[in-house]
Amino acid sequence: MPAARTPASQFVRVAEQGRPRLRITVDGAPVEALAGDTVLTALLLAGRRVRTAEFGGGERAGFCLMGACQDCWIALGDGRRVRACTTPVSDGLAVATR
């Protein structure tokens, strides 16, 4: 049996893949997303973390995904702080997770 491989992304698309493509940047690196994705979706399709918890430092990837738990606040390039799970991506959006 092959050794268990850590998947590179947390989320996996299972439907709705025909939407227009757009580009965002995450901590400066380009990431592809689809129109209608939330910032959280884009982050978790590109990796397994959304932010680092400010109390204790562990990595977080959101939790409730419906705007209640407040565990996915991140910063945008323009300085705004937003909840990743309720913020849609837009072309050229800059996201800072660190």
Add this chain to the structure above:
Amino acid sequence: MSDPRVVIVGAGPAGVRAAEAFVAAGLRPVVIDEADAAGGQIYRRPPAGFARPPSALYGLEAGKARRLHAAFAALRDRIDHRPGTLAWNVWDRVLHTVRDGVLAQVPYDALVLCTGAMDRVIPLPGWTLPGVFTLGGAQVALKAQGCAVGRRVAFLGTGPLLYLVAHQYRKAGAGVAAVLDTSPYGLRVRSLPGLLALPALVAKGLWYEARLRAAGVPIRTGVTPLAAAGEGAVAALEYADGAGARRRVSCDAVALGYGLKPETQLAELAGCRLAYDEPQDLWLPECDALGRAGNGLYLAGDGARIGGADAAEAAGRLAALACLGDLGLAADGAEVLRLRRRLRRQARFRLALEAAFPFPASHAAGLPDDVVLCRCEGVTAGQVRAAGLEKEAAEVNRAKALVRLGMGRCQGRVCGTAGRHVLAAALGRPVAAVGQLRAQAPVKPLNLAAAAAAAPDTPL
């Protein structure tokens, strides 16, 4: 006299049916909703540009979803719909809202709160690892984003939603590692007579379970959760099976939920008292059978008492009819009686459901000292126990003051349930005696940019 100002918060099943009743009576209610499109969490609509039909999104509930969406669409020109808007405070018969950073004050004669619910969770070691999500969140990812929360998802908790979401994942082609239910199967059998108050729902539940079993998904009942394990992200879920043997299922995501808990913050801020409800093990706002809470306040749907989407539709309409009657506008008495009958049947079913899938309070009460209860600020079960035992915190708000349980951004939405069980057990007191975390405005974080944008002559 000018028309009474009616404000509805929430555009899920309860809010939509309430709005419909007010419009039929000739009023133009304000409908405030955090989502961009009506439907609530249960009939949540994907963003524009998504293509799946209702049958793919809502399964056996597609007809109901379609009817609710159509009912709301028909109201469009006759209501003041404010989507993407957070109601963050109620004070002196004024609702305070914010939309895109712009604050507004909405005075009302009648306020109908249809604020819905979120997952009730019990922490477990490792639950802050990336990959652990709420059960409702796992469903939102699938419905509203076309994504599975992992390649192999373990479903942990209890209640009918566990089987429904696991079924939806399997049907969508996502990997389901296991369904792990803390409730012993025997309770379901014993509750069957009560559950048969709504036989169609029992049939659906059995159908989801049968489909999962046919697909070879392991279903374990009577389990005790032990830990979500992994380096930097979830790689396995550990649990004790019904016989007490330690088991491990490999997975890259966990969907966690033990039924729902209502969003009661606005009701509380509006002056409504909360009372402990033993069968649901929840603190619920006090209102009469029609949803009247006094002082122009009305409550309906899961935000008032967990009853599910069908009950919410009936309760939303009923609260609106009660309100119309109170405003001196005609309401159909026969329909009120019909709706109350329907809600009573729903309540009988719900009581049996609580008995079949009980909240495993002892799992929460017995969490190890080093387990984080509060995701926001990392407060542990041990700190809450110490607040009770060493610092004499006799109820949860005192513990909040001492160790910051529920002080973080979510205001105790996530940790509150486990927190009161941990504290009560440490003190040897009944859980009702330690109370529940009080609501504070703003009920969700507000960007200070919003406050800065407020015109100088509209003070906060």
